[in-house]
Amino acid sequence: MLRIAVPNKGALSEPTAALLAEAGYRRRSNAKELVLVDEPNDVELFFLRPRDIAVYVGSGTVDVGITGQDMLADSRTVGEVILPLGFARSTFRFAAPDGADRTLESLQGARIATSYENLVEDHLAEHGVDATVVHLDGAVESSIRLGVAEVIADVVETGTTLRQAGLDVFGDPIMTSEAVLFSRVDLELEDDAAHTLEVLVRRIRGVLVAREYVLIDYDIPTEKLEGAVAVTPGFEAPTVSELHRSGWSAVRSMVAVSDTNHVMDALYEAGARAILVTAIQACRM
Numbered sequence: 533m534l535r536i537a538v539p540n541k542g543a544l545s546e547p548t549a550a551l552l553a554e555a556g557y558r559r560r561s562n563a564k565e566l567v568l569v570d571e572p573n574d575v576e577l578f579f580l581r582p583r584d585i586a587v588y589v590g591s592g593t594v595d596v597g598i599t600g601q602d603m604l605a606d607s608r609t610v611g612e613v614i615l616p617l618g619f620a621r622s623t624f625r626f627a628a629p630d631g632a633d634r635t636l637e638s639l640q641g642a643r644i645a646t647s648y649e650n651l652v653e654d655h656l657a658e659h660g661v662d663a664t665v666v667h668l669d670g671a672v673e674s675s676i677r678l679g680v681a682e683v684i685a686d687v688v689e690t691g692t693t694l695r696q697a698g699l700d701v702f703g704d705p706i707m708t709s710e711a712v713l714f715s716r717v718d719l720e721l722e723d724d725a726a727h728t729l730e731v732l733v734r735r736i737r738g739v740l741v742a743r744e745y746v747l748i749d750y751d752i753p754t755e756k757l758e759g760a761v762a763v764t765p766g767f768e769a770p771t772v773s774e775l776h777r778s779g780w781s782a783v784r785s786m787v788a789v790s791d792t793n794h795v796m797d798a799l800y801e802a803g804a805r806a807i808l809v810t811a812i813q814a815c816r817m
């Protein structure tokens with residue numbers, strides 16, 4: 533059986549559960565279930581704290597795991613990213629009330645509060661800055677008002693939390709992060725488990741593609757086909773069939789969800805009609 537570490541709490545837990553369920557794996561029946569054996573899919577899911585997942589995967593007690601790249605970096609585990617998963621996207625940044633006037637160099641001698649102590653210490657060391665890192669478990673934005681630090685380093689997505697705390701980011705992002713499926717670098721699996729991992733990766737890729745792409749169908753006068761096909765090149769190549777109307781073709785292709793309306797406009801202007809967009813339920817690429 534392939535052993536997979538899955539986040540049991542926080543920002544990663546629901547999107548991970550949804551992804552695995554869409555990929556055909558069993559969902560746990562309640563939030564207290566710590567281990568789930570999914571016999572038909574030959575996997576065992578261990579529900580662990582996202583912060584601990586890198587430790588288990590790194591030590592080899594679990595084969596692969598899902599966590600944030602920032603947490604992986606903070607654990608100092610040398611992991612191998614198998615697949616970026618496209619959720620829990622964030623940046624990791626310094627912020628302070630006087631952030632607008634600060635630079636990385638201004639951190640010399642400062643007290644910096646963070647839940648990602650190793651990540652921050654490694655970044656400071658890399659840039660030759662000597663500062664004191666204060667470890668806090670969470671809600672680090674409050675640490676400045678409470679006099680524990682002058683600066684924080686934390687996860688930023690929309691920036692709402694920082695804005696509400698009256699803090700401004702400064703310096704380059706320490707890192708950008710998203711959820712990833714990862715293993716340790718020298719992972720060696722038995723044939724059965726290696727095959728199960730291949731299936732897992734193929735299924736997750738299928739879910740990600742189904743989420744990010746739609747199918748587009750349209751009719752086009754055959755003389756205008758080349759122009760239209762250039763707008764919808766698809767993954768490999770679009771499918772072109774003959775329409776039961778002389779001089780017309782029917783085209784089917786895949787388009788990124790985010791481009792759909794621009795592509796439909798461009799196709800219309802290129803002479804396409806009956807342009808239809810359909811969601812992809814599932815796929816294997």
Ligand SMILES: Nc1ncnc2c1ncn2[C@@H]1O[C@H](COP(=O)(O)OP(=O)(O)OP(=O)(O)O)[C@@H](O)[C@H]1O
Binds near residue numbers: 600602620621
């Ligand atoms: N608001 C957010 N937007 C995007 N990604 C986020 C957000 N908050 C956290 N993350 C990401 O989710 C991952 C796990 O963070 P999370 O906040 O769930 O853990 P935690 O802080 O240890 O747990 P908790 O907040 O439950 O105490 C990290 O990789 C982080 O970058």
Ligand SMILES: O=P(O)(O)OC[C@H]1O[C@H](OP(=O)(O)OP(=O)(O)O)[C@H](O)[C@@H]1O
Binds near residue numbers: 672689
């Ligand atoms: O930029 P934003 O969209 O505001 O999101 C970022 C915030 O979300 C997370 O907080 P979380 O709710 O996990 O609390 P925590 O700080 O206790 O981890 C993170 O630690 C930031 O505080």
Ligand SMILES: [Mg+2]
Binds near residue numbers: 542
């Ligand atoms: Mg958090």
